[in-house]
Structure formats: C-alpha cells, structure tokens
Amino acid sequence: MMKTSKIFFAVLAALLLAASLGGCSTTSRIGDGEILYTGVKKIDITPVEGEKVPSGLSSQITEAVKVKPNNSLLGSAGYRYPFPLGLWVYNHWDNPPKGLKHWLYEKLVEEPVLVSNVRPEVRAHMIDEILDNNGYFRGNATYELAQGKNKKKASIIYRVKTGAPNLLESI
DSSP, rough: HHHHHHHHHHHHHHHHHHHHHSOOOOOOOOTTTOOOEEEEEEEEOOOOTTTTOOHHHHHHHHHHTTTOOTTBBBOSSBBBBBSOOHHHHHHHHEEEESSHHHHHHHOOOOOOOBBBHOOHHHHHHHHHHHHHHTTTTEEEEEEEEEEEESSSEEEEEEEEOOOOOOOOOOO
C-alpha cells in the first residue's frame, strides 16, 4: 500500500509540474506587432486542370520556404518539441554575467524566430521566380498567416497556382 501511494504522489507531482510549466507564456518578451513563427502549416500547389506538378518543382518550392521554426526537433523544419524549453528560458530568465545560471542560460536559451525574420512575402516572391525558371510564367504564389487562440503565434500557409507550363519541345 505504501509503495502505491508513493508512485501516485510522484505521478501527481510530475503532472502538476508539467501543467505549471505548460501554462507559462513563451511570448511574453515578444514586442507588440511581432508574431512568433511556428512553422509552415501547408504548401498548397494547384496546377492547371489536367496538368501534374513535377516532383522536382514541388521539392524546389518546399526548399524555398523551409525555415527552422521555434523549438524544432533536432534541427528539423517540420517537427517541433511539445514544450519549448529554449523559449521559456529566453522569456523568464535574465542572462547573468557569469556562474552556473549563465552557463545554463547559454546552453538552453533559444532566440525566438519571428514571422518578420522569416519574411514570407520574400519567400512567395522566390516561389514566383522558381515557377518562372521552370516555365510556369503565369504562376503566382501568395501566403497567409494561420493564427490560433494566441495571436502572437502563427504558422504560414503558402498557396501556389502554377498556371499553364510553357514547354520547349525542340530548338
């Protein structure tokens, strides 16, 4: 009976700790008008009816918009940690000049990646140039911010319309 109650209290303490850490804001030091980048939500590539998008073109578009978001898992642009420890440290600790806390701060902190740093309008323009380079001269790309409950966090949806391809059959 004693061992069961110890396990119960240990699990309860772990859940309370996780709930309290999860409730802490990771956007408290982000300035007004700034939005925390949480990744690419979707890349919607729409070809002209009856056409297929070449796999090389879609991979070029994906590479053009690949930016490592906040709390990315092992440097991946698509997978994220469930709890952003680096952002929490950035938002809740001051960086002391020396000591153990300074060392921990330097090892754990992660500077926030903001939407303004990702510059989605420039990436949409890069997609337009990729389309032009591949013979899709009437194509265009746009972006949209996908915000949830927290208006200081957003992912990006890119919408690409390829238009009709202009293929060179012979010279």
